[in-house]
Amino acid sequence: MRKFNVTVNGKSYVVDVEEVSDGASVTPVVTTVASAPAAKPVVGEGTPVKAPMPGLILGLAHKDGDAVKKNDKIIVLEAMKMENDINAPADGVITYAVKKGDNVETGAVLAYIK
Numbered sequence: 460m461r462k463f464n465v466t467v468n469g470k471s472y473v474v475d476v477e478e479v480s481d482g483a484s485v486t487p488v489v490t491t492v493a494s495a496p497a498a499k500p501v502v503g504e505g506t507p508v509k510a511p512m513p514g515l516i517l518g519l520a521h522k523d524g525d526a527v528k529k530n531d532k533i534i535v536l537e538a539m540k541m542e543n544d545i546n547a548p549a550d551g552v553i554t555y556a557v558k559k560g561d562n563v564e565t566g567a568v569l570a571y572i573k
Contacts, residue, residue, distance in 0.1 A: 470562065505573030506549050510563045514538035518559055527553050527572065534569055547572055 463474045517535040527533060527547045534545040534557075547553070551572040557563060 468562070505551060505554070505571040507568045508533065508545060508548060508570040508572060510536065510565055510567045510569055511545070512536070512538045512543070513564050514543070514562070516557050516559055516561045516563065516569075517542060519555055519557075521553050523554050525553055527551065536563070536569075545569060 461476050463476060465472050465474050514536040515538075517537045519534055520532045521527060528550050529547055531547045532544045533547050533553060534555075536543045536545055549572050553570050553572055555570045556568045557570070563569065
């Protein structure tokens with residue numbers, strides 16, 4: 460039995476694979492699948508900016524520590540093949556809790572504005 464980390468659609472799984480010999484070839488057979496442990500949540504200060512829907516982070520419009528104004532675009536989130544701009548809910552300094560390429564669920568904290 461061998462263990463592998465497999466990522467499917469941005470979600471990680473730990474997979475046990477059993478090698479079965481049928482003569483000259485070896486065929487892998489998946490015997491169990493378990494979700495990999497989730498990453499630790501980022502705890503920050505300030506006003507949290509949460510994902511309004513599940514999706515993929517396509518881009519961050521600023522760098523950590525940049526000053527942003529209320530309604531500035533701060534994140535581009537792809538959901539259902541559409542790009543959605545996530546705007547700052549307040550004036551302040553942004554600290555991101557995600558990076559480009561992350562998949563997020565509804566309500567996930569994307570950034571903090573302090």
